[in-house]
Amino acid sequence: MVEKVKKLPRVFDYFVEKDQFAGGNTFCAGCTAELTLRTIPRVMGKDIVMVGTPCCAAPVLHGQNLGAWHKLAYYACVMTGVASSASGLSRYYRKSGIDTTIVCFTGDGDASDVGFQPLSGAAERNEHMVYICYDNEGYMNTGNQRSSSTPIYAATSTTPVGKNQKGKPTVAKYLPLIMALHPVSYVATATLSHMEDYAKKLLKAKEKSKHGFAYIHVFSPCVIGFRINSDAGIQVCRMAVRTNYFPLWEMEDGVFRFTHTVSDPRPVKEYLSICGKFSHLNEAEIAEVQKMVDERYSILKALVETTARKETENKL
Amino acid sequence: MVKQMRKHETRVITGNACAAYAVRLCRPDVVALYPITPQSEVVEQLTRFKADGLLDAEMIEVEGENSAMNSVTAACVAGGRVFTATASYGLAFMYDAMMQTAGFRAPVVMVNVNREIPGIHAVSAGQQDLISVRDIGWLQIIVEDDQEIIDTIIQAYRLAEDYEIQLPVMINYDGYYLSFSAEAVKIPLIEDVDEYLSILKKQPQRLKLVPGKSMGAGSHGLLQTYTELRYKHMAAMERAKAKFDAIDKEYGDFFGRYYGGQIEEYRTDGAEIILVTSGSATGTAKTVIDAARENGQKVGLVKIRMYRPFPRERLTKVLQGRKAIGVLDRSVGFGWNCGPMYQEVRALTPEIGKVPLLSFIDGLANMDITKPNIERMIRDIQAAAEGKPYQETTWVSLEE
Numbered sequence: 001m002v003e004k005v006k007k008l009p010r011v012f013d014y015f016v017e018k019d020q021f022a023g024g025n026t027f028c029a030g031c032t033a034e035l036t037l038r039t040i041p042r043v044m045g046k047d048i049v050m051v052g053t054p055c056c057a058a059p060v061l062h063g064q065n066l067g068a069w070h071k072l073a074y075y076a077c078v079m080t081g082v083a084s085s086a087s088g089l090s091r092y093y094r095k096s097g098i099d100t101t102i103v104c105f106t107g108d109g110d111a112s113d114v115g116f117q118p119l120s121g122a123a124e125r126n127e128h129m130v131y132i133c134y135d136n137e138g139y140m141n142t143g144n145q146r147s148s149s150t151p152i153y154a155a156t157s158t159t160p161v162g163k164n165q166k167g168k169p170t171v172a173k174y175l176p177l178i179m180a181l182h183p184v185s186y187v188a189t190a191t192l193s194h195m196e197d198y199a200k201k202l203l204k205a206k207e208k209s210k211h212g213f214a215y216i217h218v219f220s221p222c223v224i225g226f227r228i229n230s231d232a233g234i235q236v237c238r239m240a241v242r243t244n245y246f247p248l249w250e251m252e253d254g255v256f257r258f259t260h261t262v263s264d265p266r267p268v269k270e271y272l273s274i275c276g277k278f279s280h281l282n283e284a285e286i287a288e289v290q291k292m293v294d295e296r297y298s299i300l301k302a303l304v305e306t307t308a309r310k311e312t313e314n315k316l
Numbered sequence: 317m318v319k320q321m322r323k324h325e326t327r328v329i330t331g332n333a334c335a336a337y338a339v340r341l342c343r344p345d346v347v348a349l350y351p352i353t354p355q356s357e358v359v360e361q362l363t364r365f366k367a368d369g370l371l372d373a374e375m376i377e378v379e380g381e382n383s384a385m386n387s388v389t390a391a392c393v394a395g396g397r398v399f400t401a402t403a404s405y406g407l408a409f410m411y412d413a414m415m416q417t418a419g420f421r422a423p424v425v426m427v428n429v430n431r432e433i434p435g436i437h438a439v440s441a442g443q444q445d446l447i448s449v450r451d452i453g454w455l456q457i458i459v460e461d462d463q464e465i466i467d468t469i470i471q472a473y474r475l476a477e478d479y480e481i482q483l484p485v486m487i488n489y490d491g492y493y494l495s496f497s498a499e500a501v502k503i504p505l506i507e508d509v510d511e512y513l514s515i516l517k518k519q520p521q522r523l524k525l526v527p528g529k530s531m532g533a534g535s536h537g538l539l540q541t542y543t544e545l546r547y548k549h550m551a552a553m554e555r556a557k558a559k560f561d562a563i564d565k566e567y568g569d570f571f572g573r574y575y576g577g578q579i580e581e582y583r584t585d586g587a588e589i590i591l592v593t594s595g596s597a598t599g600t601a602k603t604v605i606d607a608a609r610e611n612g613q614k615v616g617l618v619k620i621r622m623y624r625p626f627p628r629e630r631l632t633k634v635l636q637g638r639k640a641i642g643v644l645d646r647s648v649g650f651g652w653n654c655g656p657m658y659q660e661v662r663a664l665t666p667e668i669g670k671v672p673l674l675s676f677i678d679g680l681a682n683m684d685i686t687k688p689n690i691e692r693m694i695r696d697i698q699a700a701a702e703g704k705p706y707q708e709t710t711w712v713s714l715e716e
Binding site for chain 1: 345346348373374376377378379380382383384385386387388389390391392393394395396398412413415416525526527528529530531532533534535536537538541
């Protein structure tokens with residue numbers, strides 16, 4: 001009898017290292033941030049130093065007392081200190097001739113709010129590091145409070161839906177684009193429905209971080225905060241891409257490009273309707289989100305077209 | 317045996333320049349820079365050294381003090397010798413990071429150029445900034461003049477990185493009074509400082525964060541482990557007292573300058589009354605004490621150099637048996653209606669016995685602590701010693 005060999009997904013071609021994390025760790029069932037995290041050392045290798053702070057990944061990364069849920073070198077710091085601590089590590093190792101990759105791993109709350117100043121500072125100084133933000137659109141570790149990455153109208157525990165309020169009143173800060181406007185050589189967005197794309201970006205970021213700052217923004221929906229079933233995380237990621245709610249792109253040395261083009265984008269309503277946190281939206285509000293998505297996409301498209309033209313001209 | 321004097325370079329430079337010169341001599345690996353009045357000259361001078369090829373350090377021009385402290389702490393945990401400098405508002409902005417530095421037992425050395433703190437906007441001298449961080453687990457030293465800035469920074473690396481200590485050290489000097497006033501100072505030769513600090517290389521190496529090794533810094537300390545780490549931290553602080561006295565002796569034998577370690581006892585022999593001071597006001601006070609001594613008045617001075625840990629044992633020894641004691645504070649102790657250092661000296665009452673204790677608050681926001689002010693303090697202490705009624709707390713510059 002011939003045993004049928006199950007073909008592994010293509011992302012496995014990028015794995016150079018065994019899983020560095022313990023099974024049965026403290027991430028919630030169905031957490032997409034867990035997959036975001038586990039993938040990093042599998043692609044980048046284990047000779048990295050991870051830097052993190054209180055967030056959903058902290059119970060796993062920080063560990064408790066003398067134990068942790070992984071085998072990596074790790075530096076845990078205050079929420080205001082991720083990119084700055086990473087700067088200190090990076091500079092010292094470089095001066096000492098120690099070859100390594102510094103990888104920051106934080107949620108969107110740290111990256112876009114309390115840790116934004118050091119993040120922006122490290123990017124401007126072009127510090128040699130990879131900063132990975134897993135975006136679950138709020139402070140999920142502390143119980144689903146709003147961050148500046150929480151989308152408009154989303155219900156959170158600090159932007160509730162009530163008689164006088166319908167979720168978050170303001171539009172989210174689009175952090176990856178803000179980072180791309182810093183003088184850095186690599187910025188990318190990624191998500192878990194497109195693992196090969198994510199792995200490629202991890203590799204590229206590692207390479208770029210040998211000479212400067214690289215940033216990857218990974219859309220990682222939280223099953224609790226998004227009010228979805230624990231098996232629906234990847235489906236939400238895929239729908240976010242299909243509707244252009246979360247376009248996949250990268251900026252490399254000033255040139256923007258889409259790494260995955262959606263030929264026939266679905267209306268954003270299809271994405272909103274599968275996330276419980278948007279269940280209270282009426283048609284007018286959905287239309288408003290659609291407008292926001294279209295505008296964001298058109299800005300990216302313009303950047304892609306303009307910088308591609310510039311690249312071609314430069315080559316001629 | 318008289319030791320041979322070490323060679324040195326004599327220069328007339330400001331207190332801030334002294335700090336930068338001393339840091340250069342200690343060869344830090346990583347320096348974080350962020351300017352703030354009255355400290356800016358320190359970071360400017362360090363970048364000048366770097367630009368001129370006189371300092372081989374990674375210079376991180378951070379975007380704020382919080383990042384300054386975070387970056388040097390991490391570099392220190394990775395194994396580096398590090399430095400940063402701040403003052404007042406900047407110190408407040410790095411508060412969370414500073415607590416982490418102490419908890420990590422990272423031997424960071426920092427200069428804090430004392431300046432009044434926010435609330436009432438004040439670009440002027442005062443020690444309230446150092447008081448605001450007294451209980452977060454840093455060692456704190458307060459110095460009197462420019463030469464002491466140089467010598468104490470070198471001593472601070474020796475102390476911070478000692479295997480038995482492994483704690484961050486903050487060196488305080490008065491903004492404006494010391495930061496901008498130039499004095500002739502002796503700058504040791506870098507080879508001599510190398511030799512002096514080489515004793516650290518003979519000690520066991522502290523734990524370092526190494527890439528590829530399964531180890532972390534900053535684990536959650538739970539219950540018993542947290543308590544144990546706090547206990548060890550406190551024990552290290554206690555060890556720092558005798559260690560600092562020993563380092564002062566060792567440094568003096570090497571370079572020829574002694575400061576007394578935790579405290580300096582000035583003309584305390586046979587003194588019936590004592591004035592306790594710290595920082596640059598000590599110099600003024602010493603001249604007043606000298607004059608009073610010439611007039612036959614039995615008065616002495618004790619300068620607090622090490623503020624954290626608090627030199628309880630040495631102070632007890634020197635303050636025992638006096639008739640009255642005054643403490644000069646350049647800050648206020650809210651809730652106790654007195655100066656903070658006075659409050660701590662007062663806590664020694666069970667050991668030193670019940671004698672009149674007087675708190676003098678002076679020198680806030682660049683109000684000069686003048687010779688007449690100090691003469692007045694000594695008059696008050698003397699009167700109290702003679703059994704006359706006295707007021708516990710005096711805001712010297714608001715009197716008369």
